[in-house]
Amino acid sequence: MANQRQGLNVPDIDFETTWGVLEKAFLEIHTKNASALSFEELYRNAYKIVLKKKGEELYNKVAEFEARWLSSEVRMKIVATITPPLQLLTEGSGGRALSSTAERRTAGENFLRTLKESWEDHGVCMGMLTDVLMYMVSTQAQQHAANDGTDLEKDRVYCTDHRQPSIFAKAMGLFRDQILGSLDRPNGTQLAESLTKVILDQIQMDRDGEKIDQHLIKANVYMLEGLYHSDQEVEEEKLYLQLFEPHFLSTSAAFYREEGERLLKESDAGTYCKEAKRRIDEESDRCRSTISESTTPKIQKVVEDELIRHKMKGLIEMDSGVQYMIDNDKFHELGLVFELESRVDARKPELTKAIVSIVQDMGAAINKAAETTSVAPPAPAGQDDAGEDKPKAGSTRQINQQTAAALKWVEDVLALKERFDVFWKTSFNSDQTISTALTRSISEVINAFNRSSEYISLFIDENMKKGIRDKSEAEIDATLEQAIVTLRYLQDKDIFETYYKKHLCKRLLLKKSQSIDVEKQMISRMKIELGNSFTLKLEAMFKDMTLSEELTGGYRSHIARLGQADTKRVDLSINVLTSMTWPLEAFRGAGEDERESRNNLLFPGSIERIKTGFERFYAERYSGRKLTWQTNMGDADMKATFPRSRNGKPMTHDINCSTYGMLILLLFNDLPTTQSLTLEEIQAKTNIPLNDLKRNLQSLAVAPKTRFLVKEPMSREINPGDRFRYNEDFSSKIIKIKVGVVSAGNKVEGEKERKETEKKNNDSRGFAIEAAVVRIMKQRKELSHAQLLTETLTVLSGQFRPDVNMIKKRIESLIEREYLERLEEAAVPSYRYLA
Template identity: 55%
Template structure:
């Protein structure tokens, strides 16, 4: 007889007629079948006839004896399993070939365990092979009787008996622990050895797992009823959970954070490989989740906060270890909550250190100026030095912030896979410390940074480097919440650059404004663009005026050349430029009195301008102009003999007016401070600074002051310094309108006050726009919409919004609605 163990399906055909063996009933045929099946189990089936055995089974089913045949098989298999299979397993256990007592070494336990697994594997494989052959013989019983009576097939019934009689029976008589639990414990012990670094027989365990996967806890053989899933896997996951819980505590004590993360990744990979090679793919996700929960989820906060955690990694540029932290937390939290929290705290702390360093440097720089506040003129030198030092502190602050930004950008790119959630957290952290209540200078410092680069920083840089610089400026601007305060400072600094011709490139200036427009909208840049438009028109006016003078036929060699800047009063922040706007009205301050030559030039330009723009009024800002004067000093003896000294003096307009007073005076004649003031009408504060630059500064002492001191007082007298010497032909005298610098506290308060007043108008405009569109609105809705509209410019206080609402009600733009449960308003057309 040729019987195979393959469970292939065959088409059932009735036996051929005329064959022997179909006579008799169940009592005659069953013993023959039972004995034959016994021979199959004993591996002595080579002499049996498949066709004769099949015919007997077929005949019994045909004669309606299927129930007796099915029960007989069940009984005979039960006897075989108890006597032969279970008996062999118990004999092995009883003989002491497997023992897990503490008296045995791990190696001995491993050997005994492998022996037991080998017996279980062989026993199960032999029984499954035998039952496959028997099931083939009884195929007709399966196809007819089992199907009609909805009972398990012969093979399934036998596998159920194997589970009940072999696996679920006690390992020893009266032993509460069954064979299955022994099997489970041995497999778990082998796995524990492998986790400890020992080498085990993976294929042997895999064969036993196949057995558990092929058996079911019920006869229905549903997928979820596999013995592996219900009996082995829960114990495996429970012991693994305890193992990794202990390992987490041990690793936290013994390892640093980086080593801990590397071990965790290694453990996850090991468990995945173990499921592929030793256990079952069904367990992969479950065991990985156990490892993640015990080693990552329950410990990630401790790992990140440890002395070798995220702070240490950031400080020492440990990008790979930061990547491990990111990778591990991503497994258990898609939002990376703990890592995000640690990063934000670290950035804000580092940023506050930068802020505090800038504040300390600014205060140290301000001390000399405060010490010299005895008088306006006496405090000018320390004040200028203080302003310069504070400006350096401001630029240092921006450089430090950009370095911090570059550092975390690099970490974000190399370690955090450019995660957008973390990018948002980084942006929020930078915004937090830049807009800190203890550091109100962010907007001013960023504007000064742009100012410095527009004047010097971009010189000699390539186009790519300039683009990178502009990108950094825009990045810093994104962090600023009070965009309106930045706009105020930027306009002020741009104003000085344009009027003093300090910009390296107008094209780069316009690029910067274009980027601001993209980032913040057209309303933010409209006045900045208008300033450039004014400068372009001014160049055209200057050129047109020169042609106008040329057409007049003026050929006077002493004629004064004029370059003019005509500025739109509502566009330029002229109030922040120093000095006073001069008005000719009786209620205002008197205009500066120009010498006749200059006055004639002024009148000519006004006539030229009025012809082009009738009805427009020009207000002259003498405090903001400059002049180039050719000065000839008396002859002095040199190596070549007596020689006149000629210098070209670059001075402010005020200084030009003062110097021209001495043009026709005898050398020994002096002018008092009061006389100069009366002759020029220059505001006294500006006149003091002008005379100090001309008579006190050692390198530009064109006038002599009596008595000589650093202070300029109303009782002082001045005369022309015939002995002035300079190694340079061109001499630049410090002008009143100095370069951009950090505001002092007084200037800062003034700027904030002006900005607050401006915000009031902006808020009112927003309220009117909203109410005009909505007609009626509740108080809370109105507040929410105003806050939403203002978010791009600044974050207004709710109290300020309420105040502006009250003002609009008083001026009858709005009215309160009566009879409403909640406060509400109506727009009045």
């Protein structure tokens, strides 16, 4: 073999001489004089040395040479750039304050540039060196391969320690040790540390808005990324990760902590959001342009932590925080807050919390306002009892006021919801979490108000009677939808049902409803929203109405057939109502005794005839049914002539009034115009309950537009002994006159009425609970108390939220009545169903 190599022109060489040639050439390379050198010659020399098995020595010589070069020439050049401003900076804390920014920037840039150039030169030279020494390097690699298994050309081995780093890596390591690892001056700091500080200082300048040379920093960062803590070049041990990044992150954290606090103090929330967003973008830009992309997620987290996560609460609670934004419709700023928080937490706890509390506050304000308006003129019922002299009209206004309060409440709640829906859409990106929170808090607002059920029903009532009069179909639709929306949030749907039935009943019977079609639409909407069972009774009411119409028609033709037709005949139209379905107590007066007297009304002959005639007709049609006359709910159309009504000429008016009103007016039919009747006489002749009588007389004798009777003495209140006579001087331009009965309109319930409704409601809830419990137990046979409670609550949640105590009482009562029994042997309290 050796002989053959001789043949390839490899003369015996002297290592020292050859190395001498190489060393001289390397020096030329480092001083950028490579053009004088022949690559082939150097390559051949290295080749020779390796062939002479002097590879290891060559390797060591090269390393030695490089170390010497770096530690003397290169280091001196770099250390020279560490001028006083930088020394101050690297020495300690006060550095930044002691020299001007401009000085530091120039000095820093100088330092960075020199370092960068040195590094790049080093890279180029080492590239050239390794290329020249390629043969050595390649054998080294083959040696690695050989140690891995295959026995390759063993005679080339120059180095037995196969863990020796490649010459290139070695050179990098030398740079690290000789340059970065060295001290800037005796007892000074390591250059690497200075480098970190200078870079951080430059970044700080950048953050403060000064222009810096990003490429310069990037190049240095690149260097740190290319160097490793040890020659093994472990990825995690990059100098960048070890020396620079931790410092960068910690200074950034400190900076942003301070900046966040300053911003919270000095600016408003909107600016803060913009600033925070700008900073976050800026940092990620900085990572891209100045530092390293690998740091992006880390610095993002730092900024987010400092500017958002730790500050969110403060931000939201600022004077110009979320509350202010919502008050002033700052959609954009709210959007920013939302964006910021969703950046750090998908659930956005702080913002959601803030929104919920704002909605609840606003809701509470609405509830409070409604309460104050409705109570403002203190307790109407009590006043009435206290003194009759209090003008009735005042009380009417009061009632209207309460109704208005109810309407206002519903509208306010809707407006509140509407408002936050807009925020939700425009600012919160229709976010699911916030939507849930909004729904929950609005529902809380509605249910926190104890009269919500009544008020919502009143709202619908008002719209059915007046609101929809001049509205297009689409508008009506929207109104209905609004009502349904509030209904959706309502928990105590059973109470709502009670009120709705009452209001619907009045609308239907008194023909106050604007459109039966719309009523039916509403019912079908409720059906969709709340289920079949909810609307069952409401629909039954409509059915009764239809049936009654048929019945009236039937009776009319029946009369016609009987041939009783005479001119004096009174026409009758009748509503037969199923007593269970209709909340007739809505019309009942306050006193119980009045009900007794109702059936004993004294009708004049013509009316009485009709009444008995219909009773007979009905009994023929439906045997076994009992008719009860609800005279207090009826109304009558009459024709009346007043001698001086139209400019002193006689005129006939169509008068529509209540049945009671009709009875009263009929009394005066047979009376001479000058004769008068006392209150007591009227009562004796008609047997109308006193309260109803007073109210009707008020409308007939006091209300200016329908003053058919003259009252003596003339006062607002009806008192015992007052006298009434026919009003000859009545005048009106209107032909059709409708006599309103005082307080016939729908209104908020009084204290007493409400108590009654509540009581009734509690009773019906009791039944509902019992029914649910029995159904559940029938199915399960045995169940623990806790489970039974849960299931009952689930079953009933569609109708109302039952009180746990009430359920307990109902269970007790069921046990007493032997539907259930307690299980004695069970570990937890349990029940068994008794068939």
